[in-house]
Amino acid sequence: MNLTLQVVNPETPDRLRDVHREADQKVVDELRDKINKLENKLEEMKTENERLEAWVKSEKRTYRLQYFGPGGHM
Numbered sequence: 001m002n003l004t005l006q007v008v009n010p011e012t013p014d015r016l017r018d019v020h021r022e023a024d025q026k027v028v029d030e031l032r033d034k035i036n037k038l039e040n041k042l043e044e045m046k047t048e049n050e051r052l053e054a055w056v057k058s059e060k061r062t063y064r065l066q067y068f069g070p071g072g073h074m
Helices: 012-066
Strands: none
Touching: none
16 A cells, blocks of 8 residues: 655644644743743742741751859859
8 A cells, every 4th residue: 555645735844843843832831831830939949948047047046145044053
């Protein structure tokens, strides 16, 4: 059995290329959007981390000042 491919519409390869380009662009746009969301989340986490680190430092100072050694003296 012999199969032959015949291009009936000469614009088909161009249209197919355009469809692939559009699909590729859609994927790129979706990935770019996900990357932006992750970068924003990372910035939020960095800010929260800095806030927590500052809180821990202040708590360490508080506990250090409140610590009483043996005999009830600082």
